Amino acid sequence: SQTIHQWPATLVQPVGxxxxxxxxxxxxxxxxxYWYRQAAGRGLQLLFYSVGIxxxxxxxxxxxxxxxxxxxxxxxxxxxxxxxxxxxxxCAWSKDSHTEAFFGQGTRLTVV
Amino acid sequence: AQSVSQHNxxxxxxxxxxxxxxxxxxxxxxxxxxxxxxxxxxxxxxLLKYFSGDPLVKGIKGFEAEFIKSKFSFNLRKPxxxxxxxxxxxxxxxxxxxxxxxxxxxxxxxxxP
Numbered sequence: 001s002q003t004i005h006q007w008p009a010t011l012v013q014p015v016g017x018x019x020x021x022x023x024x025x026x027x028x029x030x031x032x033x034y035w036y037r038q039a040a041g042r043g044l045q046l047l048f049y050s051v052g053i054x055x056x057x058x059x060x061x062x063x064x065x066x067x068x069x070x071x072x073x074x075x076x077x078x079x080x081x082x083x084x085x086x087x088x089x090x091c092a093w094s095k096d097s098h099t100e101a102f103f104g105q106g107t108r109l110t111v112v
Numbered sequence: 113a114q115s116v117s118q119h120n121x122x123x124x125x126x127x128x129x130x131x132x133x134x135x136x137x138x139x140x141x142x143x144x145x146x147x148x149x150x151x152x153x154x155x156x157x158x159l160l161k162y163f164s165g166d167p168l169v170k171g172i173k174g175f176e177a178e179f180i181k182s183k184f185s186f187n188l189r190k191p192x193x194x195x196x197x198x199x200x201x202x203x204x205x206x207x208x209x210x211x212x213x214x215x216x217x218x219x220x221x222x223x224x225p
Contacts, residue, residue: 032211041121043202043217051211090156097211098163100146101204103156 002027006091006104013111019064019078021107023091026072031093033074034101035066038088047089050074086111114139116205118216125193126224133188133219135177135203142208145186147177150218151199159201162186173197195225 006023013019025031032051036044046059048066056066063082067075074091091104119134137143147159160171167179177188186203200220204213 034212036215041217043116043118044204044215046212046214049212092156094211097206097209098144100144100158100161101213102158103148105155 002093002102004091004093004102004104006107008107009105010108011110013081013109015083015111016080019076019081019085019109021076021089021091021109023074023076023104024072025093028072028093028095030071031095032097032101033068034092034094035074035076036090036092038090038106044090048076081111083111085109114205114207114214116203116214116216118201118203118219120219121217122220122222124222124224127195128192129223131188131190131193131197131221133201133203133221135186135188135216136184137186137203137205137214138184139205139207140184144206144208144213145177145179146204146206146213147171147175147186147188148202148204148215149199150202156202159188193221193223195223197221198223 003026034049035047038044050068064078089107092101094101115138117136145162148156149159150156160169162169162179170176175190200218202218203216206213
């Protein structure tokens with residue numbers, strides 16, 4: 001069966017420091033991969049999605065970037081964190097356009 | 113751009129009460145529809161989904177939702193809620209053939225025992 005791993009679960013980082021959140025999917029090949037940010041009362045905002053290795057689409061301009069170095073690996077990064085980057089980040093995957101998305105456990109990022 | 117509206121942001125019910133959470137979307141073409149639930153401290157899980165066929169969809173834990181195309185709605189229902197249904201509920205809509213689900217703002221449900 002397929003599983004999605006996201007880490008770390010919580011992270012506290014100083015302003016100006018770099019960020020790297022990792023997400024991997026097991027048990028499937030060529031998944032669609034997504035990074036969402038969840039804010040209280042504001043639902044899930046899509047940040048990035050990828051339909052293949054090296055292919056990244058950005059939905060909103062911001063201080064973050066994403067990369068997909070391997071088929072089942074999706075990384076969310078920042079060179080210099082801002083206070084406003086604090087939030088709950090969710091990785092998700094789907095098999096194709098005809099199936100639902102499956103979510104990881106999320107990372108609670110606090111920028112101090 | 114497509115939008116998804118969840119009208120109830122906070123709902124408080126007593127056990128055994130009936131539940132209906134509203135969800136409306138803006139896209140006029142073929143859609144795939146989802147309800148997700150996030151229990152406290154847990155990840156988002158799929159409650160139910162609609163792709164085609166019977167517009168009344170049965171999900172896990174006694175939940176159901178009805179797709180009404182003319183109203184652009186996909187409301188979630190449960191005839192009798194339990195304390196364990198306390199969670200946040202998200203409606204999501206995906207245009208047919210798209211990879212990207214758009215989520216509503218979520219509804220926080222608190223069920224008092």
